[in-house]
Amino acid sequence: DVKVTQSSRYLVKRTGEKVFLECVQDMDHENMFWYRQDPGLGLRLIYFSYDVKMKEKGDIPEGYSVSREKKERFSLILESASTNQTSMYLCASSAALLNQPQHFGDGTRLSIL
Amino acid sequence: GESVGLHLPTLSVQEGDNSIINCAYSNSASDYFIWYKQESGKGPQFIIDIRSNMDKRQGQRVTVLLNKTVKHLSLQIAATQPGDSAVYFCAENSGGSNYKLTFGKGTLLTVNP
Numbered sequence: 001d002v003k004v005t006q007s008s009r010y011l012v013k014r015t016g017e018k019v020f021l022e023c024v025q026d027m028d029h030e031n032m033f034w035y036r037q038d039p040g041l042g043l044r045l046i047y048f049s050y051d052v053k054m055k056e057k058g059d060i061p062e063g064y065s066v067s068r069e070k071k072e073r074f075s076l077i078l079e080s081a082s083t084n085q086t087s088m089y090l091c092a093s094s095a096a097l098l099n100q101p102q103h104f105g106d107g108t109r110l111s112i113l
Numbered sequence: 114g115e116s117v118g119l120h121l122p123t124l125s126v127q128e129g130d131n132s133i134i135n136c137a138y139s140n141s142a143s144d145y146f147i148w149y150k151q152e153s154g155k156g157p158q159f160i161i162d163i164r165s166n167m168d169k170r171q172g173q174r175v176t177v178l179l180n181k182t183v184k185h186l187s188l189q190i191a192a193t194q195p196g197d198s199a200v201y202f203c204a205e206n207s208g209g210s211n212y213k214l215t216f217g218k219g220t221l222l223t224v225n226p
Contacts, residue, residue, distance in 0.1 A: 004156075031212055042202070043157075043216040050212060058213075090156055098211055099164055101144040102204075104156035 004105035012111045018031045019078040021108050023091030029103075030096035032074035034058075034066060036087040037107070043084050043090065048109070049074055050096065121200060122222045132190040133156075134220045137201035139185060143205035147214070148177060148188045152199045160188070160201075198224045 007022040025032065031048040033048040035058075045058030046064040049068040063085060074093075080086055088109050117160050126132050138146065144165035147159035163170045163186075165178045176189040186203050202219035 032126070042218045044178040045213065048212060056212075069147045085124075094212075096211075097205065101147050101162050102214060103159060104149075106154075 004091055004093055004103055006089075006105040006108050008108050008110075009106065010109050011113060012086060013081050017078075017081050017112075018110075019081050019110070021076040021078075021091075021110070023074045023076070023093075023105060024072050025074075025091075025093040025103075026072065027093065027095070027103070029093035030071070030103075031094045032068065033094075034074065034076045035090045036060070037090055038087050039095065046073040046076065051104075054079075065098050071076060083104065083112050085098060086110060086112045088093055114180075116222055121219050121221045123223065125225060126193050127222045128193060128195060128224055130193055132193045132222060132224075134188045134190075134201045134222065136186040136188075136217050136220075137184055138184050138205045138217070139175075140205060140207060140216065141181075141216075143207060145206040146179060146186050147204045148175075149160070149202055149216075150197075151202070151219070152201045157202070160176070168209050193199065193224050195224045197223055201212065 003026045005024045015020050034046045035043045044060050047066040049055045065077045086109050090107045091105045094100045094102045115126040147162045148160045151157045160173045175189045178187045203217045204214040207213045207215045
């Protein structure tokens, strides 16, 4: 089974802090994704990466950056956290083959005070 | 519990009944579709997928039907159990993208014992 592990289930940070969310997958997947999930808005793509050191903006990249130094690890960075970034953050991975499902971690619930 | 289920359409069924969850997708060029299940406090879990060259696919207790003419997808769950209670949402590959999925808002399924 695919295992996508997010380092924290719950995180509380203060406005202006730099926040790192970490994600590791164990299936040697090429593609990795970061989403946020908010009530009424569903899943929205922040960034994705299709290879080491490669990244592409998703639908809502503002206020975020990412890092992919190793194939199995994809980090989401909030450069200066703001209260409107309080959300559930979900990491996913998928194989590079055509028409493959994304597999998700259990999420990090981030609160910015 | 987590708030992902707020503001969603809901379906309430009795244990042992069959459930049908519907999804209207947006892009006629999409050719790959996925159903996910999300339990409270967990990440989305892959259930079943279907490619556009098929109109039906069966898994264990689940069947997905695809009607490309009206851009409609449905998930049928046979003999629904309390453990099936969750938010279910569909995803499409955004006009044939190899990376990007567009997710529906979801339906909250409640199974009454």
